[in-house]
Amino acid sequence: MATIGDVARVAGVSRSTASYALSGKRAITPAVRAKVEEAVRELGYTPNAGARALATSQTRVLGLLARFLEDEFAPAMLQYILGVTDEARRLGYDTLLVSEEDGVRALQRLANSRMVDGFVLLNVAERDDRLGVLREARQPGVLVGLPERTSGVDVFDLDFVATGRLMVDRMHELGHHELILVSQPEHVVERGGAYVWRLANAARERAAQLGIGLHTYFGSSSQPSIGQDLNGFLDAHPTATGLLLNNEAAAAALPSVLAARGLRIPEDISVIGRYSDDFARTFSLPFSSIDSAADELGRAAVQQLVARIEGRIAAGAPNIVHLISPEIHERGSTAAPREILDQSG
Amino acid sequence: MATIGDVARVAGVSRSTASYALSGKRAITPAVRAKVEEAVRELGYTPNAGARALATSQTRVLGLLARFLEDEFAPAMLQYILGVTDEARRLGYDTLLVSEEDGVRALQRLANSRMVDGFVLLNVAERDDRLGVLREARQPGVLVGLPERTSGVDVFDLDFVATGRLMVDRMHELGHHELILVSQPEHVVERGGAYVWRLANAARERAAQLGIGLHTYFGSSSQPSIGQDLNGFLDAHPTATGLLLNNEAAAAALPSVLAARGLRIPEDISVIGRYSDDFARTFSLPFSSIDSAADELGRAAVQQLVARIEGRIAAGAPNIVHLISPEIHERGSTAAPREILDQSG
DNA sequence: ACGGTTCATCGAACCGGTTCGAGGCTAAGG
DNA sequence: CCTTAGCCTCGAACCGGTTCGATGAACCGT
Known part of the structure; x- marks a missing residue:
């Protein structure tokens, strides 16, 4: 050569x-x-990349630390990963993908060996043990997912508090009084998936303000148990007229559950979900939903990271916490509840 | 530092x-x-990784070239990717993930700049334009996916010929005489996804040998069109008693299609699919199926690649083509066709 | 007591880039 | 015609590892 x-x-x-x-x-x-x-x-x-890295202390490689939790819907992660790799490439960087269970060790290894210029952490937990190492690393880092403490790193995430509120508000505007919220499995929350209770708490709070009944549940992450879960929730609250989903598996299972119960959307029940548009497209889910914005988040995170790497952000500039506002992608699965229609009709 | x-x-x-x-x-x-x-x-x-790479000409990084084709079921790719990254890490290597559309350029860039010690190519097409570059690269390469010409590279794939035969044989043993095969969209084949017609041709050939009627179709890659496709195929062949699926979207859509038509499995119709077990689990697909063995293929490919990199394979050793034998993972979606049961009962 | 091994350590060169300071050449100005 | 400034180019050093050949000390047998 x-x-x-x-x-x-x-x-x-x-x-x-x-x-x-x-x-x-x-x-x-x-x-x-x-x-x-x-x-x-x-x-x-x-x-020669190695020689250049040695001379310049720049590798033009980003470290992407994915974290795959059991019971979480893995395919959703792919959207984030592709958003990151594509945007990185567009900006002239390559991406080192690490799926190691021991994220702390991986982070240390990459940081100390100077293999990468910066880090993107996916699926960040409320108290993520990788953050301590990341703050001490010489390379900058950005997170996709909002942890408890955000000092020293830039954060990108969907605004799950606003998402919870938006779901309840939309149902309220339509006249619903009793809702069921199906979240991810409790395991996910325990392991630090704070976004789950962030959404749930915000929904609960807003429901209380508005005088709406809200039943919140954890649901399984796969069939057939999630189908049984859904039937159980619907049995327990026969008067509920709206369903809020923060659980991909539940969204995938719901159409057949509703069909089996003879319930039509939106005539008999209104539904709002929260999952990626890509997921909705692949399974043609008929529910109005809030996009997880995985691709957008991944890209925004990389842009910020590269800006820091290349010194386009003043050294002392404060870290940013960028929360994307939720938007409901309308697919016609919400309507006024039957009782209202009956009165007006 | x-x-x-x-x-x-x-x-x-x-x-x-x-x-x-x-x-x-x-x-x-x-x-x-x-x-x-x-x-x-x-x-x-x-x-310092750069310094070591410069001195030893070894980076301990593998290049993973993914190729995302439109109309293909993207989440399936994640299984291969994780198999590769996990196994690589286990053997002491990191993985550079490239999702660039221009795979040829990416390959050249990584090879010439000596960023990686070897390459894993996913989703290899019949006449993959990346192969020419790969053969000339100084780094060894392994493929996941069988191309037309395999000289100079090691190949790992599911044996799609055997898969096609196995599907037909199993139905034949049960006494079926008329089957429908639903393949991936025609686009996938045109862009080089040879595995689709490899399976279809083998199935067709075996069916002819056995005197079985086989209707082969391409199906869409997403809902709701694949649902309409399925209904169309079933309408066109009301006497068919078995369904073979080489199309993830079709597998996901089939339960609701069958439910809507009032068909039960396996009493009214037998089904054999071909998709990853992980996919089956997530959506709890009730069909007996042949696992794509994504994780296994990814791991085997990495093992072979690392063996070559580390010189544990004689320089002149011939390249291998390792095709994994298909196995039907039984989920009870096959039985003798009604006509036989009626006769015997 | 002495030459010949063996063994552990050191110094220097090298991998392939980048970057700093020095110096040569040309052209402009007095 | 000589000086000075400015523009290009060169040589050397450096980044942080690995590796080869040499060196010196300890140990062996005779």
């Missing part, structure tokens, strides 16, 4: 001149630059 | 001695080795 020394020899200049001609960091006579570029083309020269 | 020079100074030895003490490539007095190790601990020393 050609080195910059080969390029220099072929172009008839010194190594340093070749380097400057390619980097443009010093003025080079056009004729010389042309000779160097010609030599590069002739030899098929590409800089 | 501590360098090996710092370690050497603290331990009171030369840099080379420190290096040998850590690598074990030359004999070192136990006492000296202990001092070096103590210094490492004290300073929190970790070798």
